[in-house]
Every structure is written in structure tokens, then in C-alpha cells.
Amino acid sequence: MNADVFPTNNGSSHLNETKLRSQDVSLFYGKFQALRSISLDIPERAVTAIIGPSGCGKSSYLRLFNRMNDLIPDTRTTGHVELDGIDIYQRDVDVVDVRKRVGMVFQRPNPFPMSVFENVAFGPRRHGIRNREELSDIVERSLRQAALWDEVKDKLAHPGLALSGGQQQRLCIARVLAVEPEVILMDEPCSALDPVATLKIEDLMRTLCSEYTIIIVTHNMQQAARVSDVTAFFMMEDDRAGVLVEAGPTSGLFTNPKQKTTEDYITGRFG
Amino acid sequence: MPWSKLKDSDNKTNAGTSPKRFPRRSRHGERIIEGIITANGLIAIVVLVGVLFLLLRTGLPVFSHTPPWEFFFGTRWYPVSEPPTFGIMPFFVSTLWVAGISTLIAIPLGVGCAAYLAEVAPAHVREAVKPIIELLAGVPSVVMGFIGLALLSPYVQSLFNLNTGLSGLTAAIMLSLMSLPIIVSVSEDALNAVPHSFREASYALGATKWETIIHVCIPGAISGIAASIMLGVGRAIGETMTVLMVAGGALAVPASPTDPMMPMTAAIASGIGNAVRGGPQYQALFAIGIVLFIMTLFVNLIADRVLERQKRKFART
Ligand SMILES: Nc1ncnc2c1ncn2[C@@H]1O[C@H](COP(=O)(O)OP(=O)(O)OP(=O)(O)O)[C@@H](O)[C@H]1O
Ligand SMILES: [Mg+2]
Numbered sequence: 397m398n399a400d401v402f403p404t405n406n407g408s409s410h411l412n413e414t415k416l417r418s419q420d421v422s423l424f425y426g427k428f429q430a431l432r433s434i435s436l437d438i439p440e441r442a443v444t445a446i447i448g449p450s451g452c453g454k455s456s457y458l459r460l461f462n463r464m465n466d467l468i469p470d471t472r473t474t475g476h477v478e479l480d481g482i483d484i485y486q487r488d489v490d491v492v493d494v495r496k497r498v499g500m501v502f503q504r505p506n507p508f509p510m511s512v513f514e515n516v517a518f519g520p521r522r523h524g525i526r527n528r529e530e531l532s533d534i535v536e537r538s539l540r541q542a543a544l545w546d547e548v549k550d551k552l553a554h555p556g557l558a559l560s561g562g563q564q565q566r567l568c569i570a571r572v573l574a575v576e577p578e579v580i581l582m583d584e585p586c587s588a589l590d591p592v593a594t595l596k597i598e599d600l601m602r603t604l605c606s607e608y609t610i611i612i613v614t615h616n617m618q619q620a621a622r623v624s625d626v627t628a629f630f631m632m633e634d635d636r637a638g639v640l641v642e643a644g645p646t647s648g649l650f651t652n653p654k655q656k657t658t659e660d661y662i663t664g665r666f667g
Numbered sequence: 668m669p670w671s672k673l674k675d676s677d678n679k680t681n682a683g684t685s686p687k688r689f690p691r692r693s694r695h696g697e698r699i700i701e702g703i704i705t706a707n708g709l710i711a712i713v714v715l716v717g718v719l720f721l722l723l724r725t726g727l728p729v730f731s732h733t734p735p736w737e738f739f740f741g742t743r744w745y746p747v748s749e750p751p752t753f754g755i756m757p758f759f760v761s762t763l764w765v766a767g768i769s770t771l772i773a774i775p776l777g778v779g780c781a782a783y784l785a786e787v788a789p790a791h792v793r794e795a796v797k798p799i800i801e802l803l804a805g806v807p808s809v810v811m812g813f814i815g816l817a818l819l820s821p822y823v824q825s826l827f828n829l830n831t832g833l834s835g836l837t838a839a840i841m842l843s844l845m846s847l848p849i850i851v852s853v854s855e856d857a858l859n860a861v862p863h864s865f866r867e868a869s870y871a872l873g874a875t876k877w878e879t880i881i882h883v884c885i886p887g888a889i890s891g892i893a894a895s896i897m898l899g900v901g902r903a904i905g906e907t908m909t910v911l912m913v914a915g916g917a918l919a920v921p922a923s924p925t926d927p928m929m930p931m932t933a934a935i936a937s938g939i940g941n942a943v944r945g946g947p948q949y950q951a952l953f954a955i956g957i958v959l960f961i962m963t964l965f966v967n968l969i970a971d972r973v974l975e976r977q978k979r980k981f982a983r984t
Pocket of ligand 1: 425
């Protein structure tokens with residue numbers, strides 16, 4: 397599939413380049429194959445949603461892009477995963493650099509047991525910024541970007557874990573933004589949140605995608621339809637390995653799916 | 668009792684709906700077990716109070732012949748001169764030196780080892796190292812004393828050019844080894860209790876393994892680590908046989924860690940044999956026991972507090 401042909405639904409009419417590309421990627425946990433031969437292009441500065449039934453390998457796929465699967469012993473990846481045309485699984489690629497450029501927001505908000513300020517400053521500090529003023533600037537800018545500044549500007553010294561769940565998740569987004577990544581991976585970022593907090597995060601994603609490439613895994617079909625420009629539908633085969641069934645502009649995929657399985661899934665007739 | 672009534676009615680209502688999920692256990696056996704557990708707790712408290720009472724009753728009369736000022740701050744311990752003097756400063760300072768230095772050695776060693784085991788070591792290394800550390804905890808202190816005498820003290824002597832290798836430093840090194848197991852195992856537990864999601868978040872932000880350990884894992888486990896250190900300190904303060912054998916046993920107030928010294932425990936152990944039961948020296952030795960008791964109690968209380976905080980810290984996640 398070719399990402400270049402998708403106009404984004406965020407108002408801009410330019411055609412986006414491919415930011416991330418997986419080419420014939422398979423992933424194994426020990427002997428178990430979790431992903432089979434996935435080829436997909438992720439357009440730059442757009443939201444790509446990944447949907448599919450539980451256990452089909454959405455999280456596993458997402459974690460390929462910042463090499464988080466490396467942390468699990470006994471995993472093996474074949475094929476090519478490219479960021480701006482460069483294979484990030486090559487030997488000479490620095491994984492720290494990859495993770496700086498490809499940030500990740502997790503399913504459950506996981507702020508560190510530190511103050512709000514230190515949570516956001518964590519990344520910049522690790523990457524060598526020591527100057528207190530510079531850090532303050534970064535923290536403020538990131539919190540503003542994450543639409544959290546007004547709610548926490550008087551509580552920067554409070555523990556991040558004392559915020560509400562929705563605020564915690566936006567704090568985690570701010571923490572990622574502070575590192576100035578190019579890509580943000582989100583693994584069901586709203587599944588632990590209430591509808592109001594969910595809407596806030598969705599709004600945020602729409603704003604952020606003018607600058608960032610976003611991939612979101614979601615179980616919520618409406619959410620995928622609301623926030624994403626492109627949707628990819630994953631399924632598992634008989635041996636439970638995940639495969640890509642269909643991908644395309646979100647409006648097209650939801651209104652006019654090419655595959656029968658996709659139609660069954662999005663209309664809820666699946667399983 | 669209302670309690671037994673409640674149980675009865677519970678059994679009845681459950682019996683009809685889901686008899687399998689609530690099998691009827693022998694309430695008799697449970698009562699007996701409850702009783703035994705309660706009795707154990709009571710015995711512990713009774714013994715503790717008894718020990719404290721005995722210490723106070725035997726030790727406090729020391730102040731009838733030695734004023735507190737002289738006892739606590741006196742630098743001369745001459746129990747057999749006429750009149751005898753009982754100043755515990757040499758022992759107190761020795762204990763501070765020995766416990767302090769052993770803690771300084773044990774902290775980086777113990778926390779480093781725990782961090783290695785919890786965060787870095789592959790499973791098979793961890794499985795191999797843990798029993799060894801537990802074995803170290805089981806070495807009798809008299810054997811540690813032998814090791815200090817035979818193996819360590821010659822090194823200390825030649826390294827620092829001393830008249831004798833039996834010194835506070837030698838004792839401190841042996842004690843640090845002895846407090847290592849408790850520090851490693853409690854710290855490792857604390858590190859393992861740090862939620863995995865913190866590590867993931869750290870790695871995902873581009874932190875290296877080392878940065879993650881230093882800035883996320885250790886701070887996240889800091890209260891448990893602090894508690895483990897307290898427990899180690901408690902051990903170092905209370906340990907007797909090893910310090911008796913290798914600390915040197917000098918009666919002067921030590922000025923440097925390489926001086927021979929006599930920590931409080933060693934003073935009690937070496938003096939009690941010659942003391943007339945109920946006599947002034949006997950009383951003074953018991954009074955040292957009171958001071959020791961209070962010190963270790965204090966350290967343990969702090970450790971408890973800190974551990975409690977650690978448990979509450981991650982309750983939300
Ligand atoms: N660390 C692991 N070790 C072994 N197998 C794993 C591991 N993580 C995931 N798997 C397996 O890989 C498959 C895909 O898991 P993954 O978490 O990627 O699915 P998912 O689509 O994200 O599911 P969900 O929607 O429930 O989050 C599952 O069969 C799962 O059991
Ligand atoms: Mg998942």
C-alpha cells in the first residue's frame with residue numbers, strides 16, 4: 397500500500413510522506429510467531445490507527461517501532477523496520493537514539509513517583525540538559541502542548557501520581573513531548589480513562605498530528621474513526637500469528653472495507 | 668459470641684447457593700491455630716517487656732554510685748581500681764566507628780549487589796548468587812571472627828603500617844560482610860517491588876539501563892533500601908563475637924578507625940565474666956546493655972517506619 401496517496405482529514409490537503417515503514421516484518425516470542433510478514437507504511441504528520449481483536453499483535457507491532465520488544469528476552473524480529481528510510485534494527489543503530497525520536501505512551505498512565513516537574517524533565521535530563529531555566533522552559537512548553545499546563549501550573553512540585561487518571565495520561569504525553577520526538581506511539585492510551593478525559597486526549601492527538609507522526613492502538617472503533625487519518629486492521633491467523641488484513645484511509649476503510657473480515661469486525665459481527 | 672453466630676449464618680446462606688466455593692472447614696482446628704498464633708505474639712511481647720524490665724532493674728542502680736554525666740561521657744573505664752570509674756565513652760565511640768564504617772562499606776556493596784541481581788543479572792546468575800549470599804548470612808559470627816583474625820588482620824596491619832591488625836577497621840570490614848546479606852535481600856525485594864511500568868517508561872524515553880537503575884529503580888525503592896541499611900546497621904551495632912575477636916579490645920577512646928577498640932557489645936561480653944553479680948561493675952555492664960538496647964530499638968523502629976512508607980507508596984499503581 398502506498399501512503400502517499402492519502403490526504404489527511406485534519407484539514408491540510410498536502411500528501412504526506414512515509415515516516416515509518418515495516419517491510420515483511422515478522423516477530424517471534426521464542427518459538428511463538430506473534431506477527432507474520434507485515435508490510436505497512438505510516439504517513440508522516442498524521443494519525444494512524446491500528447485496530448483488531450485482542451491478541452492479534454497490535455501492541456507487539458507498535459513496540460517494534462521503538463524497539464521496546466528488545467527488552468523482552470528471546471524475541472526475534474525479521475524483515476525491515478524503517479524510520480525515515482533507515483532500518484532501525486541495523487547493528488550500528490543506537491537504540492537510545494531511536495527511542496528519543498520515537499516516543500511511547502502506554503495503556504495505563506505510568507508517571508514516575510516524582511513531582512510533575514521531574515516527570516516532564518526526566519527525558520531532557522537524561523539527554524544532557526542540566527540548566528534549570530532551560531528545563532523549566534521545556535517543562536512549561538511540553539505541559540502546554542499536552543493541554544495540561546493550566547491544570548498543574550501551581551502543582552509542579554506535587555507528585556505526578558497524585559493527579560487524576562486523565563491528567564496522568566496527559567502528563568505522560570507531556571513527558572514524551574519534552575524529548576521532542578518525531579513519532580508518538582500510543583497503546584490504547586484512553587482505555588483506563590473516562591469519556592471526558594478520553595475526548596481531551598483525542599483532541600490533543602488531533603492537534604499534535606500537525607507536528608508529529610502518531611500511531612494509536614485502540615479497541616474503540618469510534619475512536620479510530622474520530623481521530624485517525626489512516627486505519628490498519630490486524631487479525632490473527634489459525635496459528636494465532638497476527639497479520640495485516642487491510643489498511644487505508646480511515647473513512648474509506650470504515651465505509652467501504654475491501655475485505656469481508658474487516659467488514660465483519662467493524663460491524664461487530666466478528667467472532 | 669456474635670462472631671461465631673455470624674459465621675454460622677454465613678455457612679447457611681452459602682450452603683444453598685454455592686457449596687463448592689465455600690467448603691466447610693473445621694472451625695475447631697482454626698480456633699486452635701488462631702490461639703497458637705496469638706499466644707506466640709503474646710509470648711514475644713512478654714519476653715521483650717521482661718528483658719527490658721530486667722535490664723532496667725539491674726542496670727539503673729549504676730547511677731547510685733556513678734552520676735549519669737560521668738557514666739555517659741566519662742572516658743575512663745576502670746572497674747577494679749579504688750574507687751572504680753565507669754565511663755562508657757570509649758565503648759560508645761568504638762561502636763560508632765565500627766558500625767559507621769561497616770555501614771559505609773556495606774551500603775555501596777549491598778545496594779550495588781542488589782541492583783545487579785534485580786536489574787542486570789540473567790536468571791541463572793541470580794539463582795546461583797542468591798544462595799551464596801544467604802549462606803553468608805548463616806556463617807556463625809565466631810567463624811567470621813576467625814576469618815578476620817587469620818585472613819584480614821595481616822592485610823590491614825601491613826596496609827596501614829599498624830602495630831596490630833586487630834583494629835576497628837578490621838572489625839568494620841567483617842561486620843560489613845555480615846550485614847551484606849540482609850541489605851542485599853531486602854533491597855532486592857524493594858527493587859523488585861518497583862512496578863515494571865516505570866522501567867518501561869524510562870527506557871521508552873531513551874534512558875539507558877544504567878540511567879534507569881540510578882534514576883528510576885533505586886529512587887523508587889529508596890525507602891526499602893533505607894530500611895535494609897537500617898537493619899544492617901542494627902546488625903553491626905549488636906554483633907558481639909566478631910568484634911570481640913578482631914576489634915583489638917583497647918580501653919582508650921579511639922581517635923582513628925585503625926585504632927584497636929572495644930565496642931559496647933565486646934565490653935559487656937568481656938567484662939561480665941569477672942563482674943560480681945549485683946556489684947557496681949555488673950550494674951554498669953547492664954547499663955551499657957540498656958544503651959545498646961535503645962540504640963538498636965531506635966534503628967529498628969526507623970527501619971519499620973520506612974518500610975511501611977514504601978508499601979504505601981505504590982498503592983496507587
Ligand atoms: N512478552 C511476551 N512473551 C510471549 N508472548 C507474548 C508476549 N507479549 C505478547 N505475547 C503474545 O503475542 C500475541 C500478541 O500480543 P499483543 O499484546 O501484541 O496483542 P494485542 O493485539 O496488543 O492484544 P490486546 O488488544 O489484548 O492488547 C499474543 O498471543 C500474546 O500472548
Ligand atoms: Mg495490546
